[in-house]
Amino acid sequence: MPSLILITGATGLIGFRALLELLRNNYNVRFTARSEAKAQKVLTNSVIQDLAPGERLTPVIVPDMTVDGALDAALKDVEYILHIGNPVPVPGFDPITQVWEPTIKGTANLLSTALKFPTIKRIVITSSIVGNMPLLPDPTKTVTAASRVPSPSPYPTSFPDLFQSYVLTKITEANETDAFVAKHNPHFSVAHIMPGYVFGRNELCLTAEEIRDENSSNRYLMGSITGKDLPFPLHGGYVHIDDLAKVHVQVMCLEPTPQMPSNFGACTDIDYSNLFDIVEKNFPQQVADGTFAPGKLPTLPMSYDSSETEAILGFKFRPFEDAVVDVAKQYLEKLGKDSA
Numbered sequence: 001m002p003s004l005i006l007i008t009g010a011t012g013l014i015g016f017r018a019l020l021e022l023l024r025n026n027y028n029v030r031f032t033a034r035s036e037a038k039a040q041k042v043l044t045n046s047v048i049q050d051l052a053p054g055e056r057l058t059p060v061i062v063p064d065m066t067v068d069g070a071l072d073a074a075l076k077d078v079e080y081i082l083h084i085g086n087p088v089p090v091p092g093f094d095p096i097t098q099v100w101e102p103t104i105k106g107t108a109n110l111l112s113t114a115l116k117f118p119t120i121k122r123i124v125i126t127s128s129i130v131g132n133m134p135l136l137p138d139p140t141k142t143v144t145a146a147s148r149v150p151s152p153s154p155y156p157t158s159f160p161d162l163f164q165s166y167v168l169t170k171i172t173e174a175n176e177t178d179a180f181v182a183k184h185n186p187h188f189s190v191a192h193i194m195p196g197y198v199f200g201r202n203e204l205c206l207t208a209e210e211i212r213d214e215n216s217s218n219r220y221l222m223g224s225i226t227g228k229d230l231p232f233p234l235h236g237g238y239v240h241i242d243d244l245a246k247v248h249v250q251v252m253c254l255e256p257t258p259q260m261p262s263n264f265g266a267c268t269d270i271d272y273s274n275l276f277d278i279v280e281k282n283f284p285q286q287v288a289d290g291t292f293a294p295g296k297l298p299t300l301p302m303s304y305d306s307s308e309t310e311a312i313l314g315f316k317f318r319p320f321e322d323a324v325v326d327v328a329k330q331y332l333e334k335l336g337k338d339s340a
Contacts, residue, residue, distance in 0.1 A: 005252070006078045008032045008065070008110075009085030010042050013202050013216040014126060014195070014244060018082055020203070021245040023051050032062040032074055032085065047203045065106035071113045079119055080252050083110055084126040086173075088166070090215045095165030096158065103169045104176065111180050111190070120188045124252050125177060129196050129237050129267050129304055131170030137235070139301035144308065145194040145263035151175045163232070181262075189256040193247055196267035196304065197234055199323035200241030201330045208334035211327070220297060221327055224272070225279050227293035233300040237267040240318040240326075250313045264313075265306035270320045272297040278324045283339070286332065 005022060009015030010031035019042070022029050033039035039059035042048060048057070060074045065085070075081075086103040093099055107125065114120050132147040151172040159165040174192060181190050197217040205211045212222045220230055239247075247266050254260060276294040279287060286292050310316055332339040 004028045004030060004078050005080045005082065006030050006032070006074055007082040007084060008062075009083075009126070011038045011204070012085070012088070013204070013214070013218065013241065014198055015082075015084040016042065016045075016202070016204050017200070017241050017245040018084060018248045020047060020051070021249050022082075023048070023053050023057065025249060026056075028056045029053075030058050030060055030074065030078065032065075033059050034061070034063050036061060041204070045203065066102060066109055068109070069113075071110060072116075075113060075117045075120065077119055078117065079121050081110070081114070081120065081123045082126070082248055082252060083107065083123060084248070086126065086169075088215060089162045091162070093162060095162050096156075099162065099165045100156070100159075100169050103173050107173050108176065108180070111177065111186070114188060115184065115186055118187060122189045122191065122252060122256070124191045124193060124248060125173075126248070127174055127192050127194050128166075128170045129194050129235060129265070129302075130167045131174045131192075132194055132265075132304075133302065135164060135167055137300065137302040139303050142303040142305050144305050145192065145265035146261065148175060148178070190262065191251050191254070191256075192263045193244075193251060194263065194265050194267070195239045195244050195247075196237030198239055198241050198244055199320075199327055201326045202241070205330070205334070208331055211331045211334060218327055221275070221324065222331065224275055224295040224297035225292050225324075225328065227295050229296035230298065233298035234272065235302050236270050236272070236299040237302055237304045238270050238320055238323065239266040239268065240323045243315075243317050246315070247309065247313060254312075261308060261312070264309045265304060266309060266317070267304045267306050268317050268320065269302070269304055270299075272299045275324065278321050279328060282321075282325050283328055283332075286328075286337065286339075291332070291335070291337065292328065 010019045132143045279292050329339040
């Protein structure tokens with residue numbers, strides 16, 4: 001069992017759930033946080049406290065991962081790294097300074113710094129399915145986690161919108177990391193996980209308002225079941241947060257071989273048009289009293305194949321209905337309403 005695992009992004013939906021998975025499997029974990037306040041949000045969370053990790057869980061403050069030397073203390077004595085802490089396209093973010101640069105420069109800095117630490121065996125990078133396909137995917141062409149599309153050339157100095165920045169950032173990071181491995185042949189292995197939109201219970205959210213408005217994929221789902229219309233479509237691909245956490249830990253533990261892939265998809269093709277049907281089926285009382293109301297969530301059609309990941313890891317991804325029910329139940333709990 002690894003003596004110490006570093007995880008970035010533990011203050012976000014995916015990272016926090018992966019952190020819980022590590023602790024529940026008795027790993028020793030060090031997590032990065034940008035400030036002491038963010039570290040305490042993790043350490044004082046009731047679910048973390050119930051696990052009573054003690055000395056198995058320690059924070060390290062890294063205000064900016066792009067700075068030279070910023071990760072030296074974080075990587076000391078580490079064997080495995082789950083790099084989940086790249087930014088998501090939060091409304092109001094600057095596309096260059098808050099999406100492109102932290103992802104491209106931060107990941108590059110992590111990889112180059114890791115070369116100095118011989119204890120490191122494997123780095124797992126969380127990307128996205130959008131890193132495997134062009135801005136407008138062709139639904140007649142099936143893509144996988146190994147699929148690549150060209151990076152923008154020359155690299156952009158501005159973007160027309162935040163989402164385009166996010167997509168091109170994921171495309172570029174995957175290509176740059178592939179090039180890093182080919183150039184340096186590092187002593188550690190590198191793997192990518194490519195999830196679809198991630199939905200499911202978020203234990204970091206302590207109020208109904210946080211569940212509805214949090215900066216993660218869940219806010220799109222919550223908006224569409226509380227009467228809001230999303231003005232743009234979402235890719236028709238999803239993964240349950242519990243499955244994604246399991247994928248991270250299992251991929252981390254895989255022994256690299258010539259036959260073992262280095263890219264792992266975590267995505268099931270879906271159509272959001274039946275989303276409120278799921279809500280009406282499972283929560284008829286809350287639909288009747290107006291707690292849940294139909295909104296508009298358009299689907300961007302695509303075709304993604306994650307069957308290789310399921311075959312290697314030995315489990316099937318959960319259906320979309322499970323995630324919808326889990327998110328809705330947590331929302332009702334925080335409202336103090338019966339979820340029956």
